[in-house]
Amino acid sequence: MKIPFNTPHFCGTESKYIAEAFENKQFSGDGIFTEKVSVELENIFNAKRVLLTHSCTAALEMCAILLNISPGEEVIMPSFTFVSTANAFVLRGGCPVFVDIDPLTQNIDIEAIEHAISSKTKAIVVVHYAGISCDMERLMMLANTYNIPVIEDAAQAIYSKYNHQPLGSFGDLATVSFHETKNISCGEGGALIINNNKFIERAEIIREKGTNRSAFYRGDVDKYTWVDIGSSFLPGEVSAAFLFAQLQQGCEITNRRMEKWQTYHKYFSCLDPSLVGEAMFVPRYSEHNAHMYYLLCPDLARRSHFISHMRSHGVGCVFHYVPLHSSPAGRKYGLCAGSLSNTKRAGNCLVRLPMGPGVDVVTVLHAVNHYLRL
Ligand SMILES: Cc1ncc(COP(=O)(O)O)c(C=O)c1O
Structure with missing residues (x-):
């Protein structure tokens, strides 16, 4: 193919930072580069906390755990989205309720959300398709009226804004992707963006296999142990070093x-x-x-x-x-x-x-x- 649909972009500085990661002698997650990238992402998304993950899929799965989605509970979302938006909630036994999109933007139809709300509704997930914003003012007003948490699947939306405010900064939680096809990439990667303080402590635990290892490394507890459900959601330092190079540009x-x-x-x-x-x-x-x-x-x-x-x-x-x-x-x-x-x-x-x-x-x-x- 003369012009492939997607050609991965290299900044040229990726290998320099990966070499630095080698020198730091830490290949597992949560090292120097993970910290640098997380701080950068907290600035971009104006977030209370950002946790780097190995994919946007992983970050969506963390959202479903954080919201305690249980069998039979409903999550409203567009049908026109990637499988992970729905799959993350189905893994917890949740039921995706698919609603239509706006024919102009291909983003979720806010009016259709209101019709789909029921006593079983546990969350609303919106997708900013093509990096173009959903109507966040209308959406947040609706969600606040019914007191339903909002998750922004901002997989495609890094650096996008709604009325000058970064996408990913509106919902209680948001997710972003650094897959090879995205604007900023490290091959496979993602992040969980936390805008509601109440989720920070538990999100750290879920990301670290259900242990309080993050608190242990900070010196907040004197030993770490299994405290909740979780999985291994964090990427290694080589991916974080690659991502750091891309974020700098x-x-x-x-x-x-x-x-x-x-x-x-x-x-x-x-x-x-x-x-x-x-x-x-x-x-x-x-x-x-x-x-x-x-x-x-x-x-x-x-x-x-x-x-x-x-x-x-x-x-x-x-x-x-x-x-x-x-x-x-x-x-x-x-x-x-x-x-x-x-x-x-x-x-x-x-x-x-x-x-x-x-x-x-x-x-x-x-x-x-x-x-x-x-
Ligand atoms: C809207 C949306 N959500 C989630 C994902 C999953 O991202 P990842 O490949 O980083 O898991 C994608 C990937 O293309 C996506 O487009």
């Missing part, structure tokens, strides 16, 4: 992605949407991080045609989520609130274009021009 990476995003947007927002697809929509309240450029094709057949045309020109374009409510596990473990027509449309029509700080947008658009001449 976070603003530069975002700016470079934004230039690519703008070039795509100028092109597609001037084009008749029936030719390839509808351009992305960014609400006024959202400052996004150029995580993704997508189009909404008129239908499934035309999306498939577009993807295979681009492939034949060496350009990797991909569709995104198969809606969870229509997946085998989603049907088994979840419930549907309404007909989810906007979700079905996104599942059938959304196509993602290659994106990254170094992507050759001119060549991508050349292949699109060719498609238009067919």
Whole structure:
């Protein structure tokens, strides 16, 4: 493929910091680099505490434990999301209640959340799709009215903002991903962002296999032992060193992605949407991080045609989520609130274009021009 859908970005300083991690002679987690990265993330997310994890999936699983999700309890979330958003709660016996998305942003429909609330509702999980913010003011007002905790799945949303406030800083808890496909990466990685003080102490325990080892290392207790349920959710120092290098260039990476995003947007927002697809929509309240450029094709057949045309020109374009409510596990473990027509449309029509700080947008658009001449 001349232009793959995703090309991992290297800053050039990763190996220098990994060599430092070797010199520190600590490869297990919670060493010097984990500490440096956590402080950096606390600043970015304006968070009370950030705990580095080995994936966003792991951070979501920690959220489900922290909220004591028990069998039969319901968690409202979009169906148009990655499996981990739902799976983390199903692992605790919880029931995902899938609601529809807004057709303009592909983010959870706030009105649909209100219709789905029941006496069994234990949490609301929102996803900031493509790094574009949900309407957080409306969402938090609704959650506060019903006194339901909010989790932001900000897997794609590092550096994004809602009315100048960082995404990931609104919910009681939030999660972020540093998977290879994300703006800032260490291959596999993630973090739990804690905005509500009451979760900090228990989150440390859950992340350390259910032990109070973190408190022991701080000198708060004189021995450590098994005190709660938990698992091994922390990454090693080599991953943290890699991530530190990327975070040091976070603003530069975002700016470079934004230039690519703008070039795509100028092109597609001037084009008749029936030719390839509808351009992305960014609400006024959202400052996004150029995580993704997508189009909404008129239908499934035309999306498939577009993807295979681009492939034949060496350009990797991909569709995104198969809606969870229509997946085998989603049907088994979840419930549907309404007909989810906007979700079905996104599942059938959304196509993602290659994106990254170094992507050759001119060549991508050349292949699109060719498609238009067919
Ligand atoms: C919305 C969302 N949530 C969670 C995840 C899981 O992230 P990770 O691969 O870091 O576990 C992803 C990954 O793409 C995602 O897009």
